[in-house]
Amino acid sequence: MTTTQQAYGEDNFGFSTEQVHAGEVIDAEFGARITPIYLTAGFVFDSFDHAEARFAGQDGGLVYTRYANPTHTAVEAKLTAMERGVDSLLVASGQAAITVALLGILRSGDHFLSTPSLYEGSKTLFRENFERLGIEVEFVDDPHDLTEWKRRVRPNTRAIYGETIPNPKNDLIDIDLIAGFAREEGLPFVIDSTASTPYLIRPIEHGANIVVHSASKFLSGHGASLAGVVVDGGNFDWAAYPEKFPQFNTAIGGPDRPGTPTLVQKFGRKAYLEYTRSVIAGRLGPVLSPINAFLLQQGLETLSLRVERHCHNALAVATWLEQQPEVVSVDYPGLASNPSHAIALKHYPRGTGSVFGFTLAGGKDAARTVIDAVELFSRMSHMGDVRSLILHPASTSHAHLKDDQRSALGIGQGLVRLSVGIEDDLDLLADLEHAFAALRALQPSATQELAPV
Numbered sequence: 342m343t344t345t346q347q348a349y350g351e352d353n354f355g356f357s358t359e360q361v362h363a364g365e366v367i368d369a370e371f372g373a374r375i376t377p378i379y380l381t382a383g384f385v386f387d388s389f390d391h392a393e394a395r396f397a398g399q400d401g402g403l404v405y406t407r408y409a410n411p412t413h414t415a416v417e418a419k420l421t422a423m424e425r426g427v428d429s430l431l432v433a434s435g436q437a438a439i440t441v442a443l444l445g446i447l448r449s450g451d452h453f454l455s456t457p458s459l460y461e462g463s464k465t466l467f468r469e470n471f472e473r474l475g476i477e478v479e480f481v482d483d484p485h486d487l488t489e490w491k492r493r494v495r496p497n498t499r500a501i502y503g504e505t506i507p508n509p510k511n512d513l514i515d516i517d518l519i520a521g522f523a524r525e526e527g528l529p530f531v532i533d534s535t536a537s538t539p540y541l542i543r544p545i546e547h548g549a550n551i552v553v554h555s556a557s558k559f560l561s562g563h564g565a566s567l568a569g570v571v572v573d574g575g576n577f578d579w580a581a582y583p584e585k586f587p588q589f590n591t592a593i594g595g596p597d598r599p600g601t602p603t604l605v606q607k608f609g610r611k612a613y614l615e616y617t618r619s620v621i622a623g624r625l626g627p628v629l630s631p632i633n634a635f636l637l638q639q640g641l642e643t644l645s646l647r648v649e650r651h652c653h654n655a656l657a658v659a660t661w662l663e664q665q666p667e668v669v670s671v672d673y674p675g676l677a678s679n680p681s682h683a684i685a686l687k688h689y690p691r692g693t694g695s696v697f698g699f700t701l702a703g704g705k706d707a708a709r710t711v712i713d714a715v716e717l718f719s720r721m722s723h724m725g726d727v728r729s730l731i732l733h734p735a736s737t738s739h740a741h742l743k744d745d746q747r748s749a750l751g752i753g754q755g756l757v758r759l760s761v762g763i764e765d766d767l768d769l770l771a772d773l774e775h776a777f778a779a780l781r782a783l784q785p786s787a788t789q790e791l792a793p794v
């Protein structure tokens with residue numbers, strides 16, 4: 342078998358150096374500079390004894406792509422370094438990452454608390470699918486109120502869940518505050534960092550324990566493939582709570598196997614990720630194609646450059662929108678007028694991403710006019726793409742909700758969501774100007790005098 346040479350060994354480089362070099366493996370047989378696509382279901386054993394050793398996990402070698410694949414391993418190592426975790430797991434999509442991350446912690450009868458403003462797909466996953474598995478989610482009303490968090494903790498609460506930059510409202514949470522509370526309560530804090538990426542924030546450095554991403558968005562960046570990742574911070578003490586988390590604290594193979602170590606004893610700070618990889622994802626099977634892992638690897642290498650431009654363009658667009666008389670509000674925390682601006686300055690000095698909403702005074706008709714008039718923006722539900730995208734949440738991603746549920750989320754008929762891409766900012770502004778001109782041609786704006794009849 343070909344051995345491989347690790348080309349990267351330091352962990353004290355800057356972000357852009359790390360995104361290019363961390364995790365890379367140079368193939369010793371051909372010297373391929375980029376970790377290739379290992380498109381194979383399984384891996385050959387040299388002999389009878391070798392097969393037995395592999396299955397016993399003795400040489401750490403590969404068996405089957407559902408558990409590990411060299412293309413995945415290289416990307417996982419890169420993401421582990423970029424997030425400052427101890428280990429990572431790639432899966433088929435962001436939804437798969439959220440599912441396996443939480444099923445690694447929770448079982449039937451458990452309860453978990455979540456911040457109220459989440460990706461709608463996560464909310465329905467928790468409310469409907471997890472509910473059917475006997476796992477109960479409870480959303481706090483005010484994520485800034487520690488007394489409310491404390492009041493809602495029950496004897497069977499097992500995790501805290503949140504998102505770094507929720508969309509479309511960008512109502513930021515204070516990660517330090519929630520992580521401190523979770524630590525005090527002995528609960529792991531799982532955070533979806535899709536909209537921020539490790540370039541804008543590393544939640545583990547703020548006390549979060551497990552980071553999940555839809556890598557289909559900014560991390561891959563080019564809108565071509567889906568992927569998800571779970572990163573283990575290695576900073577939660579599972580051994581301190583054997584009753585809450587028996588899966589990490591009983592003998593491997595079950596309690597009737599005395600003498601065998603527990604997962605924590607065998608894998609230390611990587612116990613959670615090991616369990617989530619082998620027992621949860623390895624059996625439920627949401628495997629990423631090595632082709633998509635390769636595309637993710639390519640995307641990660643330019644992450645900082647893209648996110649920097651995304652943030653620059655988003656601020657330019659948000660600033661322009663705020664000046665338009667047809668716009669009631671712009672939900673971008675980079676703006677000084679935004680209620681989340683203080684948290685933006687504290688947590689996101691490099692910018693607050695590029696996925697946000699703005700509300701048109703003219704409601705649904707105005708939203709339809711603008712969305713139909715843009716030419717550079719694509720009408721799409723995706724986000725974090727190099728291309729700029731536009732969507733009307735009330736009639737698409739949030740159409741299944743009742744009016745009062747939508748207004749509780751601040752999603753009215755006039756709300757338009759943008760995912761600002763990396764095109765030239767002036768071209769994006771020109772496209773929006775053209776769309777707003779279409780709006781003005783249709784309806785007299787608030788500032789225009791109505792012509793006398």
Ligand SMILES: *Cc1c(COP(=O)(O)O)cnc(C)c1O
Nearest residue numbers: 434435436460535555557567568
């Ligand atoms: C898109 C998204 C997801 C789901 O990811 P998929 O890759 O589409 O499955 C989860 N969380 C957030 C914040 C997202 O934007």
